[in-house]
Amino acid sequence: MTQYAFYFNGKRCTGCKTCELACKDRYDLTPEISYRKVFEYGGGDWTKDADGFYVPDVFTYYVSVACNHCDDPACTKVCPTGAMHKDADGGLVLVDADRCIGCGYCHMACPYNAPKVDREKGHTVKCDGCAERVAAGQKPICVEACPLRALDFGTKEEMEQAHGDSQVADIAPLPQKEYTHPNLYVDPCKHAQMANEATGKVANILEVM
Amino acid sequence: MDGMLTAFDEITLVLFTTLAPAGALAYVLVALPLIVSGDRLLEEARRRLDRFLCVPVVVAMIGLVASATHLGNPANALYVITGFGRSPLSNEVVCGSVFLSAAGIFWLTSFSEGPGRIGVRGVVVAIISVLGLVFVGVISLAYDASTILTWNTPYTPLTTWLNALSGGPLLAILTMRLARFYTAGHKLGRALVALAALALVASVIVYGLWGSLLPELRNSLASAAELAPLFMPSIGLFALLGIAALVLGFKAATWHGEAPLWLPITSTVLMLVAIFLMRFQFYMIHMTVGVGV
Numbered sequence: 001m002t003q004y005a006f007y008f009n010g011k012r013c014t015g016c017k018t019c020e021l022a023c024k025d026r027y028d029l030t031p032e033i034s035y036r037k038v039f040e041y042g043g044g045d046w047t048k049d050a051d052g053f054y055v056p057d058v059f060t061y062y063v064s065v066a067c068n069h070c071d072d073p074a075c076t077k078v079c080p081t082g083a084m085h086k087d088a089d090g091g092l093v094l095v096d097a098d099r100c101i102g103c104g105y106c107h108m109a110c111p112y113n114a115p116k117v118d119r120e121k122g123h124t125v126k127c128d129g130c131a132e133r134v135a136a137g138q139k140p141i142c143v144e145a146c147p148l149r150a151l152d153f154g155t156k157e158e159m160e161q162a163h164g165d166s167q168v169a170d171i172a173p174l175p176q177k178e179y180t181h182p183n184l185y186v187d188p189c190k191h192a193q194m195a196n197e198a199t200g201k202v203a204n205i206l207e208v209m
Numbered sequence: 210m211d212g213m214l215t216a217f218d219e220i221t222l223v224l225f226t227t228l229a230p231a232g233a234l235a236y237v238l239v240a241l242p243l244i245v246s247g248d249r250l251l252e253e254a255r256r257r258l259d260r261f262l263c264v265p266v267v268v269a270m271i272g273l274v275a276s277a278t279h280l281g282n283p284a285n286a287l288y289v290i291t292g293f294g295r296s297p298l299s300n301e302v303v304c305g306s307v308f309l310s311a312a313g314i315f316w317l318t319s320f321s322e323g324p325g326r327i328g329v330r331g332v333v334v335a336i337i338s339v340l341g342l343v344f345v346g347v348i349s350l351a352y353d354a355s356t357i358l359t360w361n362t363p364y365t366p367l368t369t370w371l372n373a374l375s376g377g378p379l380l381a382i383l384t385m386r387l388a389r390f391y392t393a394g395h396k397l398g399r400a401l402v403a404l405a406a407l408a409l410v411a412s413v414i415v416y417g418l419w420g421s422l423l424p425e426l427r428n429s430l431a432s433a434a435e436l437a438p439l440f441m442p443s444i445g446l447f448a449l450l451g452i453a454a455l456v457l458g459f460k461a462a463t464w465h466g467e468a469p470l471w472l473p474i475t476s477t478v479l480m481l482v483a484i485f486l487m488r489f490q491f492y493m494i495h496m497t498v499g500v501g502v
Contacts (some may be wrong), residue, residue, distance in 0.1 A: 080288075083285075098285070099285055099288045104218075110497065110501060111497040175498040
């Protein structure tokens with residue numbers, strides 16, 4: 001079975017959020033809903049060295065995240081109607097709007113905060129990997145919009161081949177990969193912290209919630 | 210950042226998880242005399258108790274209806290059945306619907322003219338009571354998702370049961386007062402108050418243990434203690450409201466003759482308000498293991 005995956009290069013991303021806005025523009029999203037979000041993650045401290053100087057070890061980095069179309073999604077497990085499902089052709093996690101009751105349990109369970117109930121539409125909405133564009137042989141709009149070429153999308157095998165040094169996303173502020181086995185490959189930046197040893201915090205909460 | 214917004218967004222679920230477990234457990238407690246000593250009860254007393262079984266059913270039903278109001282598209286609700294056995298939410302809705310439908314139909318048959326077969330009615334109400342307990346059980350398990358850091362603990366199912374055991378007996382006392390059902394020496398009434406009191410003490414302990422964990426439960430956005438800064442003071446208010454409810458419930462259950470109605474009503478309402486308060490806190494502490502609160 002084909003399984004599509006995203007790729008994110010933390011060494012290139014500058015946190016410009018073009019990916020997020022290109023997606024919002026294409027799908028005409030309201031300010032409250034973003035299918036892709038750019039997290040600004042920071043932390044660190046000042047420590048006094050032997051000579052009495054204060055030395056900083058502060059850091060900040062960005063992580064651009066949409067739905068990771070996980071192998072073991074938390075959202076599909078809790079969905080009462082089966083509206084949230086994994087597409088048999090490409091492994092994308094999709095919402096069947098004709099079955100969704102808009103209960104919001106998928107939103108509460110997803111550790112990537114990807115699905116959200118659109119109260120006006122009455123059902124959950126989320127990133128579908130630009131399924132239509134992909135079917136037409138194009139890349140998702142976020143990937144094509146990135147001015148730093150920090151994003152990529154393709155089958156799992158393609159991502160592993162094209163980005164050999166990358167690893168399945170396991171860096172903060174994202175959860176440990178074991179929870180849902182995300183299909184997101186990451187080239188972590190120099191200061192990236194492992195998810196299970198994270199000491200920082202998301203610094204742009206109002207932008208990503 | 211606090212969890213107030215989440216709790217207000219899910220306010221109907223706060224109401225559902227307050228009313229439904231208490232209603233279902235009250236049903237079981239009111240049905241107990243019918244199950245245990247059905248044909249030994251006076252005909253008139255048995256009939257009244259039978260008919261007033263609708264009170265806990267209505268309370269639980271209000272909860273279920275309230276929970277449906279938060280849906281974005283209730284028209285698709287029938288699809289919920291397809292997730293039975295797989296999705297904890299489907300289990301909750303299906304078991305709730307089965308219990309309430311069975312209890313509702315059983316209540317309708319209590320109006321039949323004939324005396325009915327008391328033994329059969331006892332067996333049927335026992336089966337419906339088991340459905341009620343199953344309903345409380347599946348509610349207690351419905352929120353325990355592995356990716357929800359603050360809810361993925363034994364405290365989640367435990368507090369649902371303890372809430373049912375605190376609120377259910379007092380609602381049962383109210384129902385029995387409405388049905389003018391009494392036992393010698395107010396034995397049953399006293400036992401119900403004792404059960405609610407034990408559950409209240411256990412609740413305070415369990416909530417206290419949970420509350421002390423909150424500063425350690427954190428993701429990259431916040432700690433659970435930041436999301437619900439008033440969790441600990443709320444336990445105090447919960448205990449006070451609960452004690453007041455117990456005192457009034459005890460008065461109502463041991464009153465010589467017919468207790469004034471305001472006593473069991475106020476007792477039940479106070480306990481349900483106490484439970485509601487902690488359920489609100491429960492939704493405030495919601496956070497995932499990743500980047501969701």
